[in-house]
Each structure stands twice: as structure tokens, then as C-alpha cells.
Amino acid sequence: MPSLPTIEKDVEKRAEGVANRGAFDAPALAEHDPPLFDYLCRLGDDALILGQRLSEWCGHAPALEVDLSLANLALDLIGQGTHFLGAAGDADRLAFHRDVLDWKNCWLVEQPNGDFAQTIARQFLFSTWQHMLYKRLSASADERIAGIAAKGFKEVAYHREIAADWVIRLGDGTEESTRRMAKGLDWNWRFIPELFEVDDLLETMIERGVAADPRSFEEEFRSAIAAVLVEARLEAPADQRPILGGRRGHHSEHLGHLLAVMQHLPRTYPEASW
Template sequence: MADPLFEYLQRLGDDSLILAQRLCEWCGRAPSVEVDLSIANMGLDLLGQAQLFLAYAGEIEGKGRDEDALAYHRDAAEFRNCLLVEQPNGDFAQTMARQFLFSLHRELLLEALTASSDTRIAEIAAKAVKEVRYHVELSSDWVIRLGDGTDESHRRMEEGLDWFWRFVDEMFELDALETELASSGIAADRRALRGEFDRRMTEVVERATLEVKPSQWPLSGGRRGRHGEELSRMLAEMQVLARAYPDARW
């Protein structure tokens, strides 16, 4: 059995790492240069957070693996990210729908983790939450602009949210591992975040003249390494250079 703290740090780091990679796929393809830069900056913020959490995970594991080894030399079944972040980008509205749902949850989680009894986690969370507040602001603005825009933009944003509702519940799951860490003050109780998430999410969605329609078929399994084929394809591209030259130093 892996150390519970190591597993938890992987979850925090993998969420950021995988979504950062997805956002990088937008480089040069966004609706405008300004938006292109905004998406790239969010990706860089998340990559920095992943680096901090995975570096700490490697230290806890104590097997000589650093953040690069954990990012580039694990197979899909070893990743512990939630399913939401690995989903393909789709169109711009779908990407912003995913970003909004993830960032809102992430902001609440990081705020809670600033009070973690693990000082290293608390320090990382204190830095990261400032970045994620901007992600919430940007993605919320796009949900409202597209939802309350033209018939076409309204339809696309509605379809984007409809696609991602099924992955929201997983972000609030609290299994035995996190229950143990939460009882010692290290992890946050994800269930306690749901009420505020629902309140703020509903406020934005209603301003966007959209409907909140949670999926009747919630999906989960990412925390246990059960991922869709999309993650394997994404990792094949992300890891190809590091795996081709495993001894390279940059």
C-alpha cells in the first residue's frame, strides 16, 4: 500500500497536470490573441501547481522519483486525476464549461487546504488559490457571455455544461484515504465544499440564462486509476519525448 499522503498529493498534482496539458492544446487556436494568452497562462499556473504537489509527492514516496518522473514515466492507470480534467477540449464553450466547474471546485478546495496541518500543503495552497481565483473569474465571465449571447453561443455553452455535469460529483467524493487524512487535518473534507459550490455555480449559470441539469448518470473512477482512452492518447503525446530519451538532462 502506498503512503496515503503520497496518494493524496498525486490527486492534487495530477488534476492540475492533466488540465494544464489540455489547455496547452489551445495554443494558437483560441478565438483571439488575448484569449489565447489567457488560456496559456491558466495552463502555466496549473503546471506550476502540479510541479509543487508532485515534487512533494516524490519526496514522501522516497524512491528517487521527482516531479518529472511522476509526470512523464507513469502509465494512465497510475494517474489519480478526476475524470473531468482528462476530457477532450471540444469547442471553446465546452472548454470554458469544464474550466468553470473545475476552477470553482479547486478554489474552494485550496482555500480549505490553506488551513492544512501539513505546512507544505498549506503553503502551496496559499500560493495556488490566488491564481485559481483568476481562473474562476475568467471562466465564469465566458459562461455568462456565451450563455447570454447569441442563440448559437447559448446552445454551445448549454451543450458544454450538459456534457460535464456527469463528472462533477466525483470531485466531491471522500473515500477512506481522504477521510483518514481529513481526520488528521491534512486533507480537506470535500463534502463540506458542495453547498458553496452549488450556490456559486447556480448563480453563474442562471446569470448565463442556462439551466442547472445535473447528470442522472454520474461517472467516477479516476482516483482509482480507472480512466477513459482519452487519457492514454493524451499521455502518449505528452510523454513521448521523455520516454524516448529517459536519460536526457535539460
């Protein structure tokens, strides 16, 4: 008796028309491409952490319209973070079950809200940078990153516009609003250099055509910031010692407190389904 069944006459012919779908033919997942995984986490962590920060304003903003506006910005950012982390792996697990040292976001987005002016200063600086980044990422060699960035580019255009408008309104407003806006910018200014830092991993992703090189638009960024500050009648803060390390998991104490709130339910009830 033969050990294998007889091959039917048309089996080989049918097999030739079937696409390769075996495990060895499947594209590598981000988890199996460490540089890509890390870069996706950087993009996702930036958006998710800032979205979480902005959500803290819900019910506490100075006016109802502003309350809704900040909530909408938070939803946009959390959506972007979800997409990027989903491309990296299990988005829920990455969001709710990583410890603070495993997060790759920049220092700017984890900074406390402070008063309304400090929140606006943080949003103004980050959204201006993110808008320019997404524009370039829309041409990424990674189709997933390109698609997320193309959609996010339209959302972040609004984030950038509304933040710049508030910088001008507060800067060219009352003596009190001017003072607070200047103080908010001064607090966040030291985190700008990290946005343009290129380490070995990012250099690798740039060479692969996956990542955008932030150095290519640093001059454009600084010119855009300066133009808004001129209209707001504000002086740019003096350059400070740059704060770096967020991309390598080195963070301020503020991130730990944020994650304690954000991750509380999933960690308390790890097997629960919602």
C-alpha cells in the same frame, strides 16, 4: 593499542548542541507515507492534466487575447502540479514515467477540449471547486500543502473569474453561443459528483487534518454554479449517472492519448537532459 580513537574532552559537549540530522531522525518522505503520497498525487495530477489540456489551445484559440489567457491558466496549473508532485517525490518521474493506471486525477480534467464552450464549461466547474478546495487546504496540517494551496488560491481565483465571465458571455450571447455553452455544460456535468466523493484514503487524510473535506463545501459549490447560470440565462443540466473511479486509476480513453503526447520525449530519450 586502543581500537577507537580517544574521545576529546569537549566532543560530548559539542555533540549535545548539534541538531539531530541522522536518517532515523529525518521526517518521512511522502513515498514512505502511502496515504500522503496518494493525496499529493491526486492534487498534482488534477492540476497537471488540466494544464496540459489547456496548453492544447495555444495557437488555436478564437482570439489572441484568449489564446494568451488560456496559456497563462495552463502555466499556473502546471506550476501547481509540479509543486504537489515535487512534494510527493520526483516530479519529473511522476509526470513522465507513470502509466495511465497510476494517475489519480479526476475524470473532469482529462476530458477533451471540444469547442471553446466545452473547454470553458470544464474550467468553470473545476476552477470553482478548486478555488474552494485551496481555500481550505491553506490551513492543512501539512505545511507543504498549505503553502502550495495558499499561493494557488490567488491564481485559481482568476481562473474561476474568467471562466464564469465566459459562461455568462456565451450563455447570454447569440443563439449559437447559447446552444454551445449549454451543450458544453451538459457534457461535463456528469463528472461533478466525483469531485465530492470521499473514499477511505481521503477520509484518513481528512482525519489527519491534511486534506480538506469536499463535502463541507458541496452546497456552497452548487449555489455558486447556480448563481452564474442564472446570470447566463442557462438552465442547469439534468443530473446524470455519475462517473467515478479516477482517484483509483480508472480513466477514460482520453487520458491515454493525452499522456502519449505529454510523455513522448522523456520516454523516447529517458537519459537525456534538457
